[in-house]
Amino acid sequence: MNQFNILWVDDEIDLLKPHIIFLNNKGYSVTSCQSGMEALEMIKEDSFDIVFLDENMPGLSGLETLNSIKEKESNLPVVMITKSEEEYIMEEAIGNKIADYLIKPVNPNQILLSLKKNLDHNRLISEKTTSNYQQEFRKIAMDLAMINSHEEWAELYQKLIYWELELDQIQDSGMIDILESQKVEANLQFGKFVEKNYQDWFDGNGDAPMLSTDLINKKVLPHIRRNEKVLLVVIDNLRYDQWKSIEKHISPFYDKTQEMSYYSILPTATQYARNAIFSGLMPSDMEKHHPNLWKNDMDEGGKNLHEAEFLEAQLSRLGMRDVQFSYHKITNLKSGRKLADNLKALGNNDLNVVVYNFVDMLSHSKTEMEVIKELASNDKAYRSLTESWFKNSPLLDIIKNAQSLGLKLILTTDHGTINVKSPSKVIGDRDTSLNLRYKTGRSLTYQGKDVYAAKDPKSIKLPAMSMSSSFIFAKGDLFLAYPNNFNHYVSYYRNTYQHGGISLEEMIIPYVEFSPK
Incomplete structure (x- = not known):
């Protein structure tokens, strides 16, 4: 065990010699003094790992000494020891971020436990x-x-x-x-x-999990039918580990009532998975029933411009066309602030939907910006960056305001993302889609072991751009790379966050329900 240096401050320090001998025998080095002023001088001269501080001393009191210590050495742990159990003393000491609080008479094992909690923790x-x-x-x-x-x-x-x-x-x-x-x-x-x-989940031969298409009907609408007013927040690209990193910032305002995971459909890409959430339909059915709203990979224009219309159509199909709802897609700080400020005006809606795009933008920025590559160099850093954004974001303000309006909160995502490490060569014609984790097109050539190939897209409810079109989905942490300019391509995209393929991180995603505190 490393030898730790302890400063023990007590005007009756001679009575504590048995405790000091006990700690010395345990391998700790104890320096003692009898006043707050003396303690402050010693802290200025020497380095200590922890301070035991008597609260009731003549001259500079324990609380005054504590304040002075924290002004000079804010990270130095201080254990307050007092005869008094008065609440105001305890509150003031805790307010000054004491490491522990002990009531006299203390025994050696209490002291040892406090040391282990603070130094050996x-x-x-x-x-x-x-x-x-x-x-x-x-x-x-x-x-x-x-x-x-x-x-x-x-x-x-x-x-x-x-x-x-x-x-x-x-x-x-x-x-x-x-x-x-x-x-x-x-x-x-x-x-x-x-x-x-995967194919069995759609042909009735397999036990299917809850999928993107089930989310509104099976999870959100039951609350609406019970006359609960719901705020549904869909944070694009939010992995399960990122959800766990932001959870603690919601808990002061909401009690978690359910947490579960569900499966994103393939491809685990926004235009497929998020449109499936709001339409309640698989992509081939969206193409069939809403040809004016659905766009395939190589079609021009935005692929997620009609989520509100898809939601309205789903509500109508399910016999709930009377549901009063709002839909908001937040892609920048200004629109987030505006919604947070105006949320009260939406409080009478049955359902308010917020799609928040920050995490998706963060993953794309990691590919394109060196500074983000540095800040999100691995999964731990990626989680930390997500947490830092969330706790300072308009989204947290939106959630706080929703709590004050008494809204039920449902938080989820459309798919996750994975840090890709290794390339897998693929060849396709010029009409092949561009995503790094899946490809759709004609005459695709690929490494069979690296992908799940759907040669008949209709079998997994995906649209086919032509009679000979197929889909391939990269597995694990692979990304699909063309042989042309291969080394540059691989160097550029390796260790970036991508989605569209098959991995635990992309497919198994969080669904969480909360009730306002």
Whole structure:
């Protein structure tokens, strides 16, 4: 154990010699003094890891000493020790960010526990987390060989996210590398599962998960039927781990009543998955029933310009044309602020839909801007950047204002995204789509092991641009690259966040319900 330096400040320090001897025997170095002024001088001269501070001392009181310490050394942990249990003393000490609060008489084990909480905390948590993950690693490895249902895959993915977030806290690069390799293996097996089962989800031969097309009908409208007023927030490109990073910023205003995952349809791309949410239809059915609203990959113009019309048509088809709703797509700070300021005017609607595009823009910016590449160099940094945006965003203000209006909150996304690492060569004609994670076109040539190929798009409810068109979807962390100018292309897109293909990160996505506090 590292030797920690303790400063113990008490005007009756001689009575504490047994405690000091006890700590010395445990490997701690204890320096003592009898007044606040003396303590401030010692802190100026020497470096201490923690201070034990008596609250009731003549001259400079404990609280006054605490204030002075925090002004000079804001990160130095201070444990307040007092005979008094008066609430105002406790509140003032806590307000000054004390590390702990002990009531006299204290025994040696109380002191030792406080030291371990404050000084050995990270080491103890690291050791415990590492030990627990090592045990869980073996179980996850066994589960990977046996999983055979969409429910089990969703459960395993959430377990991997849990351990990823836990290991983030302890900075054990060895354990993080092990987890990363386990995620790669999981995505390899998940790709095989999707390739084997995806078509069955649409022809009635398989047990299908909740998909993009089910979201409005199965999850949102039941609340409307119970006369609850709902704010539905769809954050484009929000992965499950990013959701967990922003969750704590919503909890002061809303109580979480349900959290689950659902599956994005393929391709896991905005024009397919988000249009499927609002229309309640698969892409081939959108093309058939709403040819004026649907656009295929190579059609000119925006592909997500008619989500409000799709939603209106779905409500009408489901016999709920009387539902009063608003739809808002937020793509910049100004429009976000405007909606936050004007949300009260929408409070009487049955349903208010907000599509927020920041995370999608962030993933594209990582490809195009060097500064974003630096800020979001890996998944941990990507989560951190998402959290920093969210807690300072108009979206959080919108959620706060929704809480004050008593609106039910539903938060979800259309698909996730994955950090792509390795290229897979593909050849297509000039009418082949441009996405890095899926391609649609005629006469595609590709590495069969790297993709899920749908030679008959209609079999998975996708439109075919011609009789010979097919779709291919990249698995795992691969991205599809043309042989022309291959090295430059690969260098430009490697370690960027992409979507459209098959991975746990793209397909298994969060759905969360909240009630206002």
